[in-house]
Amino acid sequence: MVALEMCAGVGVRGHELKHGRQRHEEVGSEVAGDGVASLAEMDLYGDVLESVVERVPAADLAASARVSREWLRAVRAALRRRPRRLPWLVVHLHGRRRRTAAYDPHSGAWVTVQAARHDTPSHVRLVRGAGGDRVCALSLSGLAVSGDPLGKDVCVALKAPGVWRVDPVFAAVGDRVVALGGACQLALGEGEDASVVEVHESGSWTACGPMPAELRESAAATWLSVAATDQRVYLTDRSTGWASWFDPAKQQWGPTCRLRPDATVSTWGLAPGRGGAERLVLFGAKRCGRAEQAKSRVVIQAWEVDGDGLALSRGAAHDTMPGEMSERLFPRDEDGDEEDEEEMSPSIGVCGNAAGGYVYNAADPAIGAVLYELRDGVGSAVERWEWVPCAPSVEAEPLGRFILACSPVGLDELARGQPAACTTAQ
Structure with missing residues (x-):
């Protein structure tokens, strides 16, 4: 940059x-x-x-x-x-060809980047970090973490964690990498826990205490929403709202609380909050009853949370995504059964940083996303919402596997990435 x-x-x-x-x-x-x-x-x-x-x-x-x-x-x-504060939405697509699409919120355009030759793994995971998310490839021999948000730089090679993991949470906190949960049950030895935590520092992994009891049943990346800051990694169960944080420098867990300001919410997502303190933004999605469907079938709300005590910020009001945007994230199935559709809970994904981020349909992220920008001053956390259409490269390969990330993208990354196309979003 x-x-x-x-x-x-x-x-x-x-x-x-x-x-x-x-x-x-x-x-x-x-x-x-x-x-x-x-x-x-x-x-x-x-x-x-x-x-x-x-x-x-x-x-x-x-x-x-x-x-x-x-x-x-x-x-x-x-x-x-006029600094361009908002992070980019980065989509890593693994289909017939591996490529990356990045959305620039300043110009409202998608940039497509061809995958580097050294980016050979067909199955990748994500490392959440305060400085931006990175894709990584985990194998029995090691952990290769991309050196830049677009996946173009030579990867940083780390040793593999001591416990073999199939669906772990990875987070970069300061100069440390944390691996949480997702352990392979068949590879565990006697007395080992599937929710074991390891911290990589100075070239080696150190085993720490397991995840809190309330999170052990969902100790895998599939079931957890993750937010990383410069000091901690925060986890919340997507379905129950149970949350806690881990400090890798002190190798200790914080309080465990149930973040559930609305009992009717069926799925939760967590993202870093406004800068200057350990604050978070909690997103919740719920499907409305028939009496409320005239306005919107799915309602997505956001609350500001104090990171230290994991409690709602004092006097903080919730923000609600505009109904037309939540409807686009979760469109009606014209051919489906209405009663079956009501039973299905909307599942949201969230990625962001202290300036803003993106909310998407975790079950079908190819639909598009909603950009949210955080407010600088006092008041509710979210200042504005904006629809982000699907990347053209994703539309061209709807059956491909792709991972959504969020990161600042600088001029150096774009110059190294040699953008193949720049398409204005409609």
């Missing part, structure tokens, strides 16, 4: 100030149509160039930074003045 702390302001000449507004109006509309190549040929400097750069999608921004030193300075200054 471009180092924003090294950005320097760009000098502005007197005649540029005089004609800056006029130039901005003339070239502002040409950014999307003509691309970086035509813009590079124009006589742009100073604040005018910065104003143009602010409108350029991230995929083209990586190329524009290589035009000249003047353009590189303009890109850095624009990102410093």
